Amino acid sequence: MIQPGAESLRKIAVIGQGTAGSLAAASVTRLHPDGDHELHHIYDSRIPVIGVGEGSWPSLVQELQQLTRLPHETVQQRLKGTRKYGVAFEGWGRRERDFTHYFTPQQVSYAYHLSADLMADLLREGSRAHHIDAKVLEVTRVEDGAKVEFEGRVPERYDLVFDARGFPKELHPDRHIDISFIPTNTAVIRRCPAVIEDVRTGPVLQHTYTRAVARPHGWIFVIPLTVHTSYGYIFNRDVTDLAEVESDFDAFLESDGVAEFEQRAVIPFPNFVHRRIYDGAVARIGNAAAFMEPLEATAIVSAQLQVGMVLHTRLNRPAAHLERDAPAVNRFLINNMLCYGLFVGWHYSCGSIYDTAFWRHARDRAWPRHRKAMDPDAVDCDALGKFDGMLDLLNRPVIDKADWDRMCAVPLTSYAQMSQGLGWTG
DSSP states (O other): OOOTTGGGOSEEEEEOOSHHHHHHHHHHHHHOSOTTOEEEEEEOTTSOOOOOEEEOOTHHHHHHHHHHOOOHHHHHHHTTOEEEEEEEEESBSSSOOOEEEEOSSTTTOOEEEEEHHHHHHHHHHTOOOEEEEOOEEEEEEETTEEEEEESSSOOEEESEEEEOOOOOSSOOTTTEEEOTTSOOOEEEEEEEOOSSOOOTTSOOOSEEEEEEEEETTEEEEEEEOSSOEEEEEEEOTTTSOHHHHHHHHHHHHHHTTOOOOEEEEEEEOOOEEESOSBOSSEEEOGGGTEEOOGGGOHHHHHHHHHHHHHHHHHHHSOGGGHHHHHHHHHHHHHHHHHHHHHHHHHTTTTOBSOOSHHHHIIIIIIGGGHHHHTOHHHHSSOHHHHHHHHHHHHTSSSOOGGGTTOEESEEHHHHHHHHHHHTOOO
16 A cells, blocks of 8 residues: 655654553554654653553454454453443433443443553554653654654654643643533542452453442542452542542442552543644644543543544655645544533533532533533634534434434434433433
8 A cells, every 4th residue: 555645754753651652652663654664652761650440432442453463352351451331320410310321332332441551561562663761851843843852862853743741730721722611620549459350261251331420529430450440539629628539439439348449649630622732743642632531431532533643644645735734633633522522521411419519510610611612713613513413413303314423522322322311401
């Protein structure tokens, strides 16, 4: 296959050794047609990788098999993973009834629950890269590429840089779109004993689900791996004190029959989308491109799209089209991330079984901000129009077959399941 852009990608850098960075390095190795290209994988080994249990979407199953060239069963075992068939919501919405958001086809399509650090290790094994252990000070666009400046090393010029250094410490309106209509901003992560028994002779075939349990101060995720179970309490530190959250977390684990746990981290985070995900030479990926709470496991699937779209565009389009392609790709990626943000924020629109300060803030103050925050003039795309279009479909007495495949980051089937489960009536 002729790839006319390959000649303009002779020297590529990936910054960051987490999930997104490792995915990018493996994708360059797998997709670049010329084995003589130069790939630098840059990371600061002084920055620890937190091995958080993560959920994913079904697209990851096929991609990991393609990137590693290992059987699906081997990949799942290497990840200490289980098969995720959807998200089980407990205590959400108006109906006071638990429900499940299934992948479709229901009970057939599955994703992985996985250990993030093990996934990064697995991807790095198959990557052909020169590893550079150094602190990156700055990445800037230069003529026909990007320059990376290091601490204690001379700068390097690259044709393309994948920047996966994580989310910013603070948001700037000129660089970031604030999506604080998602009402959470902090996670308390704990590691608990495994509830799924490891099978030594093959992968675990049991159907599992990410639990999303509404609690007075937010919600708790429960992700079952074969080596441990990952729990995380997601809340808003501006509404609730950490001590109150920790106390409720203790009570929940006790009610769940968990007698011991390892405290992993308390992680503050912004909900945002970068205004310049891709400029033709620098591609921000993963948490550097956007971040939102993990309610619908959007992090890995977003990184897959960012890496894949940038790399395929650069390889398959002549370099002469770069200046025209970059704005179009950037706008598409921003629009997609904002659609994810609207879908996640919408989950809070119907409240929960708890009438508490957090849930009143989420339903009555945070979510109503979405229309102003997503105004097309403010974000330079029409994510809000696409989102409204999906909700309009749900209000129709009959949805035409021509609309069954409509998407707004996620398919219409996901909107329909969440609408029914939450008791949303428009």
